[in-house]
Amino acid sequence: MKKQKRILTSDRPTGKLHLGHYVGSLKNRVELQNEYETFIMSADVQALTDNFDNPQKVRDNVLEVTMDNLAVGLDPNKVTFFIQSQIPEIAELTVYFMNLVTLARLQRNPTVKDEMQQKGFGNEIPVGFLSYPISQAADILFLKADLVPVGNDQSPMIEQTREIARRFNSLYGHVFDEPEGKFGEVARLVGTDGQAKMSKSLNNAIFLADPKDVVEQKVMNMYTDPSRLHFTDPGNVEGNPLFIYLDAFGSKEDQVQINDYKERYQKGKVGDIEVKQYLANILNRFLNPIRKRRAIYEQQPEVVGKILKEGTKKARMEAKKTLLEVKKAMKLDYFK
Structure with missing residues (x-):
């Protein structure tokens, strides 16, 4: 029997999801869940790169974002939902990948440049924020995802992940296949104010949960x-x-x-x-x-919590398998 291909996609839990998320990624997720083994990550560690002073906001929104995914029609019996911070292997893989990417390459990433300007960091750029494309590569590659449904504005992230996989394989032997991006039909949904992108932070969004x-x-x-x-x-x-x-x-x-x-x-x-x-x-x-x-899930938050707990357990098993391969390839498997 042919092995089912795997999807990974993620959301930053900084607020409820909106129509821009739907056309950029959620619609694809719903359509592809029957065709692919689907994993959806709540990227709480990534969210902390620019919300480090408000961890409660990130924690609260893990549940909100998961409910939005379930509400658009994602089936928890087909889709694995998990929390990034609860898989320490991702952080370890990120450290190994940091050796494969130059600072200049990170600074050239168009998505990073746009977001730095939007957030007004100036010269005070947190290292964690600048390096989050490397963390994203670890998110995708630890699961060995074949396909990553994202908005068009995230295409530089997919390309950076492919570069990291290529570089790792050339140095240590083949461990990772290069993932493909799958982009929404609408490249980017403009905000209600006519700005180029609908965004929580720009206050120009229509949320999926809006009455x-x-x-x-x-x-x-x-x-x-x-x-x-x-x-x-x-x-x-x-x-x-x-x-x-x-x-x-x-x-x-x-x-x-x-x-x-x-x-x-x-x-x-x-x-x-x-x-x-x-x-x-x-x-x-x-x-x-x-x-x-x-509304059904809002009345049963414990059900959403259980979905996340079971999904995180499954995802971590995959992470452990990948780390064993990575360490063997890098000659870091000291105690066999």
């Missing part, structure tokens, strides 16, 4: 076309968050209406308010089953 009225309020306050002063003015559809969201979350049955709105919007024959009301309805229709599933 109906909150979704409506956020949509009604959404940035559209700043050059359009009256609804009779022709408006731009390209790059307009309203229509980006309609394309991302509208069903096939909605396409006729969406195309009609696009045509009328460009001719100045429909106002922002009407299109926003339509979008709010589409988003709430999409989020309703997610909110219902989440």
